[in-house]
Amino acid sequence: MTSAAGDTPGRTPVTTRPTDGSCSHWIGARRRYCWAREGVRPYIPGHRCPAHTPAALRGLPEPPDNPSPLLNKESA
Numbered sequence: 001m002t003s004a005a006g007d008t009p010g011r012t013p014v015t016t017r018p019t020d021g022s023c024s025h026w027i028g029a030r031r032r033y034c035w036a037r038e039g040v041r042p043y044i045p046g047h048r049c050p051a052h053t054p055a056a057l058r059g060l061p062e063p064p065d066n067p068s069p070l071l072n073k074e075s076a
């Protein structure tokens with residue numbers, strides 16, 4: 001452990017938009033990106049964990065049979 005807090009090289013801060021496949025949903029209340037890695041899938045706006053898919057954010061159920069969300073051309 002180093003004593004330098006919050007500025008460790010090679011480690012992306014949670015306020016930076018994830019580009020490694022983690023959930024890139026911005027959690028406004030926490031002023032950070034989600035960064036979840038579990039169950040993340042690519043959507044039109046970016047990678048999303050199950051809690052932050054376009055459908056989940058609109059309070060809609062996930063399409064049960066949608067192998068390719070990128071082809072689901074709903075406006076986001």
Ligand SMILES: [Zn+2]
Binds near residue numbers: 034050052
């Ligand atoms: Zn998320």
